[in-house]
Amino acid sequence: MSPRGRGRPVTFDAVARDRYLTAVAAGLPLADAAHTAGITPQWANRVAATDPAFHTARQLAKKQGKQARVEALPHDEYRYIHHGCRCPDCTTAATEARTARRHRDDPDTPTANPPPPRQVIDLPQHPAHHGPSQAPLLLARAS
Numbered sequence: 352m353s354p355r356g357r358g359r360p361v362t363f364d365a366v367a368r369d370r371y372l373t374a375v376a377a378g379l380p381l382a383d384a385a386h387t388a389g390i391t392p393q394w395a396n397r398v399a400a401t402d403p404a405f406h407t408a409r410q411l412a413k414k415q416g417k418q419a420r421v422e423a424l425p426h427d428e429y430r431y432i433h434h435g436c437r438c439p440d441c442t443t444a445a446t447e448a449r450t451a452r453r454h455r456d457d458p459d460t461p462t463a464n465p466p467p468p469r470q471v472i473d474l475p476q477h478p479a480h481h482g483p484s485q486a487p488l489l490l491a492r493a494s
């Protein structure tokens with residue numbers, strides 16, 4: 352069993368697996384991690400599907416990688432909101448961004464978009480003696 356369509360032989364030995372798992376745990380996307388280990392992402396998936404030990408190791412590495420990616424994020428409003436960071440940096444950034452948004456939505460602030468000016472528009476007129484609007488007039492004349 353070997354992947355076709357690639358010009359190089361696949362060696363996914365212990366060293367390459369270790370390199371792959373280390374890369375995944377460091378937060379690299381799976382495709383990049385596979386490239387680092389000299390294999391295709393498809394091959395890594397196939398090994399994971401047939402080798403329970405590798406599958407488990409990769410699941411753990413993916414979990415660590417996800418955490419690593421969060422750790423690599425800057426401390427800002429995004430991290431405050433999406434990752435629950437309550438450090439001073441994130442809290443300040445979130446507070447300032449919220450305040451800025453409130454000011455922007457405040458109608459008294461000059462930066463707010465003014466409502467469009469009111470204007471008289473011409474409604475389509477029904478020709479005389481047509482349409483329901485003539486009915487009350489006719490009734491009034493009859494009485």
Ligand SMILES: [Zn+2]
Nearest residue numbers: 426436438441
């Ligand atoms: Zn933070």
